[in-house]
Amino acid sequence: MKVRRQCKAEVHFGEEYMKSEKGGAIVIGGSGGLGSAIVRRLAQDWAYLDLTFRRNATAAAGLSEELSDKCSIASHQLDIGDENRLEEVLQAAHKRSGALRTIIFSSGMHIPQVYVSRLQAEEWHEAVQTELMGFIALVRYALPILRETGGSIVNVGSVAPHRFVIGDALSSVPKAGTEALCRAVAKEEGRYGVRVNTVAPGIMRVGIGGQLMETIYSSEIWENSRRNTPLQRFGDGEDIAGAVAFLCSSEAGFITGQTLIADGGLSL
Numbered sequence: 001m002k003v004r005r006q007c008k009a010e011v012h013f014g015e016e017y018m019k020s021e022k023g024g025a026i027v028i029g030g031s032g033g034l035g036s037a038i039v040r041r042l043a044q045d046w047a048y049l050d051l052t053f054r055r056n057a058t059a060a061a062g063l064s065e066e067l068s069d070k071c072s073i074a075s076h077q078l079d080i081g082d083e084n085r086l087e088e089v090l091q092a093a094h095k096r097s098g099a100l101r102t103i104i105f106s107s108g109m110h111i112p113q114v115y116v117s118r119l120q121a122e123e124w125h126e127a128v129q130t131e132l133m134g135f136i137a138l139v140r141y142a143l144p145i146l147r148e149t150g151g152s153i154v155n156v157g158s159v160a161p162h163r164f165v166i167g168d169a170l171s172s173v174p175k176a177g178t179e180a181l182c183r184a185v186a187k188e189e190g191r192y193g194v195r196v197n198t199v200a201p202g203i204m205r206v207g208i209g210g211q212l213m214e215t216i217y218s219s220e221i222w223e224n225s226r227r228n229t230p231l232q233r234f235g236d237g238e239d240i241a242g243a244v245a246f247l248c249s250s251e252a253g254f255i256t257g258q259t260l261i262a263d264g265g266l267s268l
Helices: 001-015 032-040 058-068 084-099 121-149 169-192 207-215 217-225 236-249
Strands: 021-028 046-053 070-077 101-105 152-156 195-203 261-263
Touching: 021 032, 032 046, 032 058, 032 236, 046 058, 046 084, 058 070, 058 121, 084 101, 084 121, 101 121, 121 152, 121 169, 121 195, 121 261, 152 169, 152 236, 195 236, 236 261
Parallel strands: 021 046, 021 101, 046 070, 101 152, 152 195, 195 261
Antiparallel strands: none
């Protein structure tokens, strides 16, 4: 069945793809709450779309089934710490699409809210390895492909480095590192036509943000945060997916090294 669905999509789109963006895109961490919203949005623009999952094969399979009539889609199991597998997945997406044009990094982990003074070395190590070193490895293996295709990277970061919340150092410190790397790569690789940008979500109702709402703090504290947000609401997956879709599209062809904060005005 999977082969028939893929062939059907490829025949339907043909050589011209019938999409606004040429080539393919891949979402690293595309099976999660936020990642899946990004995948659904990109399926509207890209003829070839790949996504990765770490453990939730069921969610990835369901998403692929849902979108199989909109684009040629494939999912891959990936632990971001496995660099050999990471390179293999990127090359597979590049070969399948004929030209991998954009890579979205939406991989993350549940971050405990702990004071810096109480954090242990192993907690720092896990956060840095997943949030920062994973992105560093992705950039290293992505650049040869993106130099060839003149493509882009969109890093899904966080508003945390811009509006620090007590207890959130495990999130803000590594994500500040990914933003800095985006600026460095944008500066160095622009001569090859490679663009790199960050989308920084605020408080989200989906994915890890939604988990935090259920596990820490009281409903009164969350409600106070909502009231202090100028738009008077928390973010949905579609809010971030739209920003990502713009930054990896040809319409953002002159934008690089930037951080687009999508937080409803919370950081003002």
